[in-house]
Amino acid sequence: MAQASTALERRYGDTQRTDRWWLEPLLVGSGLLIFVVYSTVSGVLGEYWAFETEHGLYLSPFFEPLIHPEFLPDWFSPAILILWAPIGFRTTCYYYRRAYYRAYFLSPPACAVREPAGSYSGEGVFPFVLQNAHRWFMYVALLFIPILWNGAIRSFWLDGEGIGIGLGSVLLTVNAALLTMYTIGCHSLRHWVAGGLNQFSRTPLRRLRRRLWEIFTIANEHHRLWAWTSLIIVGVTDLYVHLVASEVVTDPNTWSGPI
Amino acid sequence: MPTAHLRVWRGTDDGEYVEYEVEYDEGMVVLDVVHRLQATQTPDLAVRWNCKAGKCGSCSAEINGKPRLQCMQRMELYPEGETITLAPLKTFPIIRDLVTNVAWNYDQARAMPELRLRPADADGNRRMAQIDIDRGQEFHKCIECYICQDVCHVIRDHPENMAGFAGPRFFVQLASIAMHPLDTNTRRATVDHGFGLDYCNITKCCTDVCPEGIHITDNAIIPLKERRVDEFHDPLRIIARKLTGRG
């Protein structure tokens, strides 16, 4: 009956879990790393961020809205003026926090798996106290939604010749849509629209805000899904615009004749 | 009859895992097998339980390293022949075998602010719309199994934080007070720094393990953090307060 045994776990990585608990942080960590490296290369060092034909314009979402004053030196990428906002929004996002605290800070690497750090003080101390800036970034992110939709619609607009569609327009539209879903699923926005109220029923306006809260809640329940899909699509769209603009690939569309 | 291979923590902090083989019947849950072990081989095996239907939250333990209610884990979930490891909740001091001393949680309960409702209407009723209480009703589903407290790394891996941290279960209770439609406590009473909300880095293990499916992080902890942002960090509110001279 009685056999050899080991004591309760007390060291880093110790766990009695028998499943592949390390897989999720590994995948998440790798995915985020790939995106960070790609966006740095593309946004800061990259060229060919817009593809303009005589008809339509594809502008990489990394550069939307385009701010490109004359006085800036050539090496200064206009993306730098844009990217701080989505980077700030995502870095302070409640989902991404979960993701990178687990994958990079190993705090904890997975549930019921012992973490390495000897001490832990949470989000009350610098630099993590800056996570409170999520509300600020959320306000900025709201401004980006119409701008991105504008970019998407522009990509369908054939200058004076009606409407056309290209693969680039599709990507820009899906990008705007997924980014919208990600933003309206934001915990901070969901709170802001009605979460701070305690009596929804008191006035018609409050009932309306509650209704919005319910809708945002549906998006919020899948915040991770929107976080990843919107991240991937923005990268893919940027890459696509680069490739089309540098003439590595040809954009299939209705204005260049039959595909 | 299939046979379960159990590896059960016996004794106190310096105890050991002991292996047992127990026959079990179709439809049994882990707790049934533990009871059969108790009735046939180890009459003094300590295990806490009450309702055996997932309603009281007594039989929390760690099954293959995951905090669970023993009464809600059917044996079919575990491949026959594989050893099932049963350990007490690791965040709390072990009393004996699978039973831990969860007194710390009751200490947290004593620190909670008390609800202070507005007076009732003239006819003695308190009118509250269903949409005003459905958030609170989710929080009230809590059966106090303390599995969320057990899994939370803030105290599981750093017991020194227990002094200033109420834990997910009590963030749920704070949220329930904070969102009560008729409560008159100040906003700041429920987002008080003393409860240790800042320790939470929203890694969501509490939500993952909650047997009642309460969205602890999304619906209780983050809204509390956001209420604190409302109070202290929202740029528009700061400007509004400056302009109106209030707050």
Place this chain on the structure above:
Amino acid sequence: MADFETHEFDVLVIGAGGAGLRAAIESAVLGQRTAIVCKSLLGKAHTVMAEGGIAAALSNVYSEDNWRVHFRDTMRGGKMLNNWRMAQLHAQEAPDRVRELEEWGALFDRTEDGRILQRDFGGHRYARLAHVGDRTGLEMIRTLQQRLVALGVDVFQELTVTRLLTDGDRIAGAVGYWRDSGRLVLFRAKAVVLATGGLGKIWAITSNSWEGTGDGHALAMYAGADMIDMEFVQFHPTGMVWPPSVRGILVTEGVRGDGGTLRNQSGERFMFRYIPPMFAAETADSEEEADRWYDDRQHARRTPDLLPRDEVARAINAEVRAGRGSPHGGVFLDIASRRPAEYIKRRLPSMYHQFKELAGVDITREPMEVGPTCHYAMGGMRVDAETGASNVAGLYGAGEVTGGMHGSNRLGGNSLSDLVVFGRRAGMGAAQHAAGLQAVPALDSSQASACDESMEAPFRGDGKENPYTLHRELQDLMQVNVGIIRTDSDMRAALAGIAGLRERATRVKVEGGAAYNPGWHLAIDLGHMLTVAEAATRSALERKESRGGHTRDDFPNASGEFAKVNVVVRRAADGAFSVSQESLPAMPAELQRLFEED
């Protein structure tokens, strides 16, 4: 004398379910030094298992409802054997107790205009049960628990009381032990409130948890209290029957209140064949009328699925015996074909979860299999309706451990209201008694040391009996011989069996030490269970009729003679039981008139 950890209080409450918590709150509010003791952790008591709701004539859903209708329903449900004054106080005070729970934080489901919503339940004329989905008991216990904690009442968790101490013929305190260490504890107190709940663990198929071992019933008898109605045991008609490990777990009556119906093997709604004459006038006699009733109370009579629990349990039992049962020996409870899946999940979330997780059954798609399960003891300590006082000075009681309120059969939903109405009254009664005493009564140390010795016995000696085996045998004995259907010869066999088990119990041997040792705890509880089993069986032998939760094959009808009496059982100091019949308290004429229309 052994080394006792000693505490002194004005009022000691034993049991921390709804009744105990409410009693302790009241006593503390009245300024008495109050302690509450419970066998489990605080907040785990059996009250959390109550699902359907708390009955109170709030008249939120039907303005026709009032305390008189509730009173009448309660008395008729109890087959007129209830203590009329308790039933009256209960019906009058329940609404205030429900509103009080709300004030302390309970969040009941709401009506459209924001008042407390009420649901239909068996035996209640109007939709009357305030509820929170199907987890009302949890809401109630948590609310009371938080109120208790806010008041700063001393709580002794996981401490089992084994004896009450007396000073002559009045209460002087109690003795118990910490479950985690085995260390003995002595409480000196001016008054004790028993709120220990039920005794369902004497039966094999039961909805009760390990705690329901009848401790309080036994403690009361040891202290010399009168017990009434011990023969009446409620077998809830709907417990789970499959898989075997969950047999007996409760399926709320709310399933039927919200539209579920009982069917036999061939799909027949058999309850229409079991409508007793007493309820015929107000019960639908066609499926069409029964289904219409859910929406139209004016022109349709209620479905027989919602007859009082004793009637439904007997009907299910008869169907199964006649070979018309479901595959696992129950009947079908079908809400899947009658209500939309969303409605079921919203109204009955924990039932959905329970069947899904434990039986692999999706109740929104398939019927449940259900059968009777031992659920509730109507009988218990005889108490004064106003104060909860027993015949032992200083000993008070509330909730399931007391008798009289529910007569021979309890209506669903009347238990939670009983707990708070009489918990408050017992707490008040005990507090007033304590306030009237100058000092805590003297302590007879020989009583305490006797407890110490009897508790240590299972560790000593060379006995070989396993407490788990003895408990199992007692449960099977009672299930077979003193179950839903009883006869004289079966019950005599049970008495002989109990005597045999009692003798073997002296040879129980416990392994291990005193620290958190469930085998030892069970060995101690076993003595209480045997005492209570014997009291219930002797009472049942005495009542030679069928009524409510007491059905006899050899006396299948109700008798006019027995309609007028309580069976009272007492235990003498030497362990001998005496059983007698005593007249029911007389109901005043103005209340009697409520029943004249029958």
